[in-house]
Amino acid sequence: MAAQIEKASSQHAGIGSLHTLGVLCGVTAGVWLGAAEAPTKLVNAGFSPFAISLCMVAGVFTARWSFPTLLKGTTYVFADLMSRKHLLVWAILAGALWAVANTLTVFAIRDVGLAIAFPMWNTNALVGLFWGRVLFRELDGADRKTITKVVVGSLCIVAAAIMLGFSTVHGSTSPNGHNPLGGVLAAIGASLMWGTMYVPYRKAYLSGMNPLSFVTVFTVGELLTMFILTWTLDGGRHSSVFQLVHGGQFLFWLFLGGFVWVIGDMFQQFAAKYLGIGRGIPLSNTNQLWGLAWGALVFDELATADAKHKLLVVAGSAVMILGAVFISTAKASDAEHSSRNEALERECDRYGLDYNEVLMAQSGEEFGHRSEGRRWWDYAIILAAVGVFIRLGAKATVPPLAMNFKWVAVLVVLLLVSLIGCGYRLHKQTGFS
Template sequence: MQASRLRSLQALGVFCGFAAGAWLGGAEAPIKMVNTGMSPITVSLIMVAGVFLARWSIPAFIRGTSYVRNDVRQAPHLIIWAVLAGCMWAVANTMTIYAIRAVGLSIAFPLWNTNSLLGIFWGFLLFNELHQAGWKRWLGVLGGAAAMCGGATLLAFASSTQASPGKAALGVIAALGAGILWGTMYIPYRKAYLTGMNPLYFITFFTLGELATMTVLSLSYRGAVPLWHEIVGARTVLFWLMLGGFVWVIGDLFQQYAAKYVGISRGVPLSNTNQLWGLLWGILVFHELQGGSQRVYAEVIGGSILMALGAVAIALSSATSREHSRWQDAAEREGKRYGIADGYVRASMEGREFEGGLSRRSFVDWLLVGGVTAIFVAVAAMARLPRFDLNLTWAAAVSAAMLFLLGGCGIALWRTTRFS
């Protein structure tokens, strides 16, 4: 790969990481508005329903679903990895809901974002990331990791002042548990993208694991009849929960592209800037920490800034050409293991199509997009704005910033890779 092309893809990956942070952070805002006493399991199930709809309709809208067959034909083994990753995501997402209710959005976010530490570990151990990176890159990664741990510690201390001791402890445990699951979930991500699968289509199989896991958990925990009654009774908030899932998918898609082009040891910390977006939503829009002491504010803001600086230090330690050659070694190893064509693997790493150009969307694609749109319109018609102390001015400002990143990053992805 030419050096200029490598720099372009790395810059694109960094941009995707920041866009992912904005949308992953914003995804929890609609969920925060739902405070009806619903079980976290049910909340997660409804959110995953929105995720499922988004993970099939967004790829259909962007490129069409015909490419799913092409990826499956080239790398059928990745279906299992995608479903497994989806199962892990579903459990982790449920744990985050417990964490948000126990310690709040602005505190829970940075705690589960310790998943980046596991991402660094797995990237180095399994996929040759940071191999032959040089001492400056290592210093950036390790120093950033230490800063993120320090920030998480500050936020854990702050959480004890926002809830009863028992509740705070459970919230911290739930958030850290989600971080462990999400950190390990990046193994299937990286394996898929090293061997050529397009992020748009990886997530379509990913969501099968999500929905299946949440359905089993919900039926086991609640029972079919009580679960149905709870969902029907919460019909006025279904839209907000499903919207949270839809927004999450946009952020996760950007995170997938970041993981593909800059690796999980850098892409995950970049996307973990969602902690700052969570802080913005929590404090500016939802008035979290209102009435707290100066010490609490110092711990939360200082901890978040420290974690963000650590993430930036890791992200700026971009891969050198020598390190990237080790990524190629890992890709060749994975390709040989599963019998994947060398040209398919190389094309994916270079952000280009393996064969042929873009195909036209089919009637099925537009039917899928139209059906999902109709479902969201239907649940929106039943929705009611919860009685919540919101600052609508700040909500509009933060939302506008998210849309700006969505447009800018989407255009950059199209121009550079055609969403490959």
């Protein structure tokens, strides 16, 4: 077994380091996660945040099952899940936290706008860093330079959040007539929920589970929680979600938003696996830059802002990106890797897992030649997902929002380039493992 692990390590060294792969995954995640929230601008068309979030989660559910099926097959996914049954409840809990956080982001977008809300909830990097240190002993064994990067990066994130919050609440009301303070609180709440959500993720990867397997159960928690929230807090049968579903012309865009988010989240989870939540999540939070690009360039959100407002937004965004760069470039030392292996050992002892198998999985190397063959129902799942998007797309109309379509085209090209480049590297180096 030791020889197998050594061989796997040497193969990875020839292709590229796992740290570099994790960084690429984090950057790609930022590009896609930044685009995913743009369809929630539909909240300005009169639908409740609950209705918007539920329909988006339905799109997430559709994509969550089709992507793992396409890349690995259901036989692989269910074998992986059944070998680590203790993680099923953690996956459902993570999905529930995501559903609550996503709903809060829609309130935040409604009240303060996409360009402002994005950097506010990206303080989840700080929350994730805290849990990574307390629960998983990340940074144990790190040298002074690495710790300094992490601390300075954390302070930058906090400073940026204060700057962006001040830029939003210095006026009495928002342009949409809502209370901007409520939007700030919603964004902060989303930050807390999302930062805590990464605890189950980290437990999964320390147990050797493939991210593609974990998210298939994760999405069950998402959908159930979102349905309960909508039914209990948004009028039950009188919720505007039924109007949204019945009309159908906007549903495609929300499903598309969920689809885009799943792609970004897939890369984010591989970044968290190979870098840890203390490094991977801040790096994926460069989605703040892309969210700002969509809000300012496509939806022209900053057109009427005064010079002071724009300066605070730009400076806050720059400081937050700087903080994420500091944290994500703090490469783990040999002593930190030893500490991580001790964490692996604790998880294996707690749940009766094979340490060597889990260690190989952490290096992106599959153990035991698990089958990735496709069955007839795998193709049925993929065709059903494609059919849903085709049906919704046939009824879709362009949302009644002012958009700059030239910038839409530019940003879509960047999405595709990042997907193809990083997807190829991930497949070549780990086989999506």
